[in-house]
Amino acid sequence: MSLQQSEHNFVVVASRLPVDRVAGNEQGPGGEPEWRTSPGGLVTALEPVMRETGGIWIGWSGDAGPAPGAFEADGLHLVGLALSETEVRQFYEGFCNATLWPLYHDVIAPPQFHRRWWESYVAVNRRFALAAAEQAASGATVWVHDYQLQLVPRMLRELRNDVRIGFFNHIPFPGYEIFAQLPWRRQVVEGLLGADLLGFQRRADATNFLRACRRAVGLTTRGSTVRVPEPGGYREIQAAAFPISIDAKGLEEIARRDSVRKRAWQIREALEEPGLVLLGVDRLDYTKGILHRLRAYGELLGDGRLGPRVVLVQVASPSRERVEAYQLLRDEVEVMVGRINGQYGEVGYSPVDYLHQSYPREEMAALYLSADVMLVTPLRDGMNLVAKEYVASRFDESGTLVLSEFTGAADELAGAFLVNPHDIDGLKDTIVRAATIGPAEARRRMRAMRRRVREHDVARWAADFLTTLGQAPGGSGPAGAGGQASSVVPPGGISYRAAPPA
Ligand code: G6P
Numbered sequence: 001m002s003l004q005q006s007e008h009n010f011v012v013v014a015s016r017l018p019v020d021r022v023a024g025n026e027q028g029p030g031g032e033p034e035w036r037t038s039p040g041g042l043v044t045a046l047e048p049v050m051r052e053t054g055g056i057w058i059g060w061s062g063d064a065g066p067a068p069g070a071f072e073a074d075g076l077h078l079v080g081l082a083l084s085e086t087e088v089r090q091f092y093e094g095f096c097n098a099t100l101w102p103l104y105h106d107v108i109a110p111p112q113f114h115r116r117w118w119e120s121y122v123a124v125n126r127r128f129a130l131a132a133a134e135q136a137a138s139g140a141t142v143w144v145h146d147y148q149l150q151l152v153p154r155m156l157r158e159l160r161n162d163v164r165i166g167f168f169n170h171i172p173f174p175g176y177e178i179f180a181q182l183p184w185r186r187q188v189v190e191g192l193l194g195a196d197l198l199g200f201q202r203r204a205d206a207t208n209f210l211r212a213c214r215r216a217v218g219l220t221t222r223g224s225t226v227r228v229p230e231p232g233g234y235r236e237i238q239a240a241a242f243p244i245s246i247d248a249k250g251l252e253e254i255a256r257r258d259s260v261r262k263r264a265w266q267i268r269e270a271l272e273e274p275g276l277v278l279l280g281v282d283r284l285d286y287t288k289g290i291l292h293r294l295r296a297y298g299e300l301l302g303d304g305r306l307g308p309r310v311v312l313v314q315v316a317s318p319s320r321e322r323v324e325a326y327q328l329l330r331d332e333v334e335v336m337v338g339r340i341n342g343q344y345g346e347v348g349y350s351p352v353d354y355l356h357q358s359y360p361r362e363e364m365a366a367l368y369l370s371a372d373v374m375l376v377t378p379l380r381d382g383m384n385l386v387a388k389e390y391v392a393s394r395f396d397e398s399g400t401l402v403l404s405e406f407t408g409a410a411d412e413l414a415g416a417f418l419v420n421p422h423d424i425d426g427l428k429d430t431i432v433r434a435a436t437i438g439p440a441e442a443r444r445r446m447r448a449m450r451r452r453v454r455e456h457d458v459a460r461w462a463a464d465f466l467t468t469l470g471q472a473p474g475g476s477g478p479a480g481a482g483g484q485a486s487s488v489v490p491p492g493g494i495s496y497r498a499a500p501p502a
Contacts, residue, residue, distance in 0.1 A: 008077070009140045010055030011163075013132050015096070015148035017059035017080055018043035019073045035073035042145070044247040045458040049466065050076055058131045064088045079135060081127055090120035093323050096148045099182075102325070104147060104171050105287045105380040107178055109325045118184055122151060125191070129155035136163045141469065144195070146170045151187070154194030166469040167192060168199040170244065171382040172408075173208045176215050185216045193217075193228050196235075196472040199242040199465050201382040201408040206239045213239075236473045242465045243408055244383050248392040248457045255365040255393040263362070264369035267313075272349060275309040276435055279371035281364070281386045282378075284316040284356065286329045289377040289404060289421040294336045294352070296427040301344040301351055305432050311351060312375075313367065317358040330356070368393035373434045374401045376409070377421040383408035387416070391449045400434040400442050401449065402427075412452050415445030 019035040037043060049055060056077040061068055064087075068080030083092065094117035103111040129152045132142050144152045144167045153165050179185055189212050192198055200206040206224060213219045213226045220227050228235045254260055271277060278297070282288040294314075300306050316333060320326045337354045344351045359367070368374070374390045384407040391401065391413065403409060403416035410418055417434045419427050 007137045008054060008056040008135050009137050010049055010053040011132050011136045011140055011142040012046055012050070012055065012057040012059075012145070013128055013142060013149060013152055014042065014057065014059045014145040015092075017061055017078055018046075018057055018076070019078065021061065021063075032071070033068065035071070035078075037074050037076070042458075044250065045462040046143075047076065048459070049462060056135050058128060058135065060092075079131055081131055083124065087120055087124055089322075090114075090117045091124040092148075093320065095121040097320050097323050098325065100147045101171070101287075103178060103182060104174050106172070106174060107181075108379050109286050111181070113181075113183055115183075125149055125151035126155055128152050129159060132156050133159040136160060138162055139164070141166070141466070143168070143466070143469075151191035152194075154191045157194040164469060164472070165195045166197045166199065166465060167195040168242065168244075168465060169205065169209075169382070170201070172202075172380055173200055173205040173212075175208050176211045179208070179212050180216070185212065189213055189216050193219075193226065193237055196237060197465070197469045198237060198239040200239065201241065201243055202411055203241040205382075206241050209239050238468070238472060240468070242461060242468075243412060243456070244385070245453065245456050245458045245461050246385050246388045246392060247459070248388070248453045251361070251365060251389055251392040252395050254361055255369055256395055257362070260362055260366050261369065263366035267366055267370040271311050271313075271353065273309060274311045275307045276311070276373070277371050278310065278312040278373045278375055278431070278435075279367060279390075280312065280314040280316075280375045280377075281367065281390075282316055283319040284326065284330055284333065285319055286325055287378055287380050289379045290314070290316060290329075290333055291336060292379070292421045292424065292427065293375050293377045294333070294340065296424050296431060297352070298336070298340045298344075299424065300428050300431060301340065303428075305428070306435060309349065311353055313353045313355070313371070315355045315357070315359065315367065318356060364389065365393050368399075369396075371399060373431065374399065375431065376401065376407065377404045377419065377427065378407050379404070379421055381407040381409075385409075387413060388453050391446065391453050394446055394450065397443045397446045397450065398439065399446060400437065401445075402430055402434045412456070413449045414452070415447070415449040 018038055020038045022034040022036050050057065056079060058079045058081065060083055061080045064083055064085040067082030070079050094114060098112045099117060102109040128149055133156055136142055139162055141164045142156060144165065146169060153167050156165060182188065198209065200209065210221045210226060213221055224238050224240045226237045226239060228237060268277065280293055282290060297312050337352045340352050341350045368390045376384055376387045378384060387401060387403055387409040401413065401416040403413060403418055404421045405418050417430045419430045421427055
């Protein structure tokens with residue numbers, strides 16, 4: 001197949017573009033749509049590499065309809081791919097978010113298996129793979145992201161055996177007994193095995209994947225390596241943990257701004273002299289344990305164990321609003337918030353401040369600063385960056401964190417109060433403990449967590465992954481020999497290194 005190749009040594013392939021269309025300003029001065037870089041962690045991490053290498057990012061804009069195609073925003077090279085209205089329903093809302101999302105999050109909601117949705121997943125993955133094959137320079141490094149694009153590594157390898165392919169899974173990879181439910185489990189594992197390096201959030205996720213290689217495809221694994229037979233030899237693929245992080249320094253800089261500190265003070269004032277401020281910040285998603293948190297909080301109000309005038313500020317940002325499970329969850333959360341406020345509120349006082357909105361980073365930093373206790377209680381979460389953002393914002397080293405054991409962050413944030421969110425009594429006791437420990441212990445815990453997040457930031461995550469990818473054994477080698485790279489990171493091409501920790 002002849003493909004017109006571009007000159008990009010570094011290609012990022014993710015379901016979302018790292019930019020948003022500027023709302024209310026659809027057309028810029030040249031008649032083109034206007035875009036603004038979205039403040040997500042991934043773009044913060046990869047922007048320096050993209051600029052250094054003249055890299056390109058392939059993704060979807062989030063709207064159905066015609067593709068924006070190749071364009072530039074803030075000096076970044078981007079390619080926006082199209083999804084039709086049907087593909088938004090079958091690929092995005094269907095297979096990604098009503099099949100894979102619940103399946104990979106330990107079937108908290110029942111996954112739905114529809115053959116049409118799978119066909120759409122294959123077709124959209126092929127579109128991304130073709131676009132990557134078109135944009136990658138000879139020997140380029142291509143980094144594919146997340147569960148929406150698990151077939152891309154293999155599809156891309158079939159088109160371009162000269163490129164080096166990394167894949168990072170941002171969400172959990174489930175235990176085999178759960179993964180085995182997927183009618184297309186073999187295709188998914190084989191799709192992923194097109195990569196040279198597979199990154200997961202936790203070691204347990206990598207282990208689950210290696211088991212799926214053995215059970216679903218019958219491959220041999222040794223340590224963190226899978227051996228994939230190929231004509232005339234084999235390829236060795238590493239599956240390992242690379243826990244993602246945040247731009248800790250950047251967020252702390254925002255939190256230290258006078259305007260943000262003033263805003264944090266205003267938020268507390270607006271809460272009418274609260275005795276205690278608890279904070280929850282989540283996408284409105286059933287994996288986040290919002291209902292369990294509300295149940296525990298409501299009971300604590302009934303017991304009076306948190307004292308008077310306690311407030312839970314719950315930010316629940318809108319997400320996947322056309323997917324049925326998300327609509328049901330929203331209803332349940334809003335009924336429960338109404339019940340708690342109706343039962344325990346007074347004129348001028350609501351114990352839950354519920355905000356179904358998204359906020360800019362400055363407002364988030366002010367919210368983090370205004371809280372006494374942050375509640376992060378997912379039933380399952382690949383990492384949970386909110387926990388890390390809270391820690392990074394607390395430059396004054398005060399505040400405590402209640403954190404679910406079932407998050408990737410729990411492996412790293414040793415200073416948190418760990419909880420099993422299914423255990424409502426345990427959750428209640430832990431919230432009370434986190435709200436009542438002395439300032440010295442709170443500071444000791446926060447300091448330890450801050451050190452971890454500062455030293456393991458998102459730049460280090462990207463550098464670790466790309467360095468390991470650069471050293472991956474790569475392509476076909478004769479059976480029994482070490483394997484020889486079929487694609488190389490261009491000498492000095494991806495020379496990205498994390499800054500030494502401050
Ligand atoms: C999670 C996933 C991302 C996804 C994000 C928002 O963090 O790991 O891949 O982009 O949720 O979800 P959305 O469906 O809006 O892309």
